[in-house]
Amino acid sequence: MSAPHETYLRAIVDALEADGIGVADWFADLNDPLDGAVELAATATAAGWGDRSVWLGWTEERGWYYGSCSPQAHGGELTAIRYLAIGVLPRPAELVPQVRRIVAGDRPGYLTPTRYRYFEDDEDGFAAQLAQAAVADLARGGDR
Numbered sequence: 356m357s358a359p360h361e362t363y364l365r366a367i368v369d370a371l372e373a374d375g376i377g378v379a380d381w382f383a384d385l386n387d388p389l390d391g392a393v394e395l396a397a398t399a400t401a402a403g404w405g406d407r408s409v410w411l412g413w414t415e416e417r418g419w420y421y422g423s424c425s426p427q428a429h430g431g432e433l434t435a436i437r438y439l440a441i442g443v444l445p446r447p448a449e450l451v452p453q454v455r456r457i458v459a460g461d462r463p464g465y466l467t468p469t470r471y472r473y474f475e476d477d478e479d480g481f482a483a484q485l486a487q488a489a490v491a492d493l494a495r496g497g498d499r
Contacts, residue, residue: 358383358384358385358389358391359389359482359485359486360383360389360391360413360415360485361383361391363444363485363488364381364383364391364393364413365381366447366488367393367411367413367447367450368381368393369447370447370448370450370451371393371395371447371451371454374451374454374455376395376396376399376451376454376455376458377395377396377398377399378393378394378395378396379394379395379396379397379408380393380394381393381394387474388414388415388416388474389414389415389474390412390413390414390415391412391413392410392411392412392413393410393411393412393413394408394409394410395408395409395410395411395454395457395458399458400457400458402458402459402460403457403458403459403460403461404423404460406425406426407423407424407425407426408423408424408426409421409422409423409457409458410422410423410424410433411454411457412433415443415472415474415481415485416443416470416471416472416473416474417438417443417468417469417470417471418438418439418440418441418442418443418444418445418469418471419438419439419441419445419450419453420436420437420438420439420464420468421436421437421439421454421457421464422434422435422436422437423435435462436466437462437463437464437465437466438464438465438466438467438468438469439453439463439464439465440464440465440469441453442471443471443472443481444484444485444488446488
């Protein structure tokens with residue numbers, strides 16, 4: 356069974372790659388709340404982050420955040436987590452410039468997360484917004 360947010364995350368990955376930002380891996384989980392992550396390629400992040408791996412994370416409650424982990428970290432625990440505060444479903448064109456800054460070694464965002472919604476709220480229209488965002492991104496070819 357495909358995760359309902361998989362198409363949205365795939366559109367983000369496609370937009371990053373189209374912008375020349377390498378992606379090593381990504382996934383969409385069927386957790387509560389829905390979440391997923393994108394591991395940026397070491398070749399994309401080496402200049403700004405050295406040998407630390409850099410991950411973008413997404414949840415349906417808090418939107419996008421990022422963090423890094425050292426190669427010595429057991430279990431890959433992220434540190435230096437910052438929240439981008441650009442909404443739960445920003446378009447790829449809104450996220451890519453933020454990721455460019457992250458890759459360069461800037462540290463945009465906030466230490467304190469913003470909660471945009473609660474995953475238990477089935478009547479807030481999020482499912483329809485997620486489906487609409489995924490369809491729009493597919494129609495645009497991932498914002499390229």
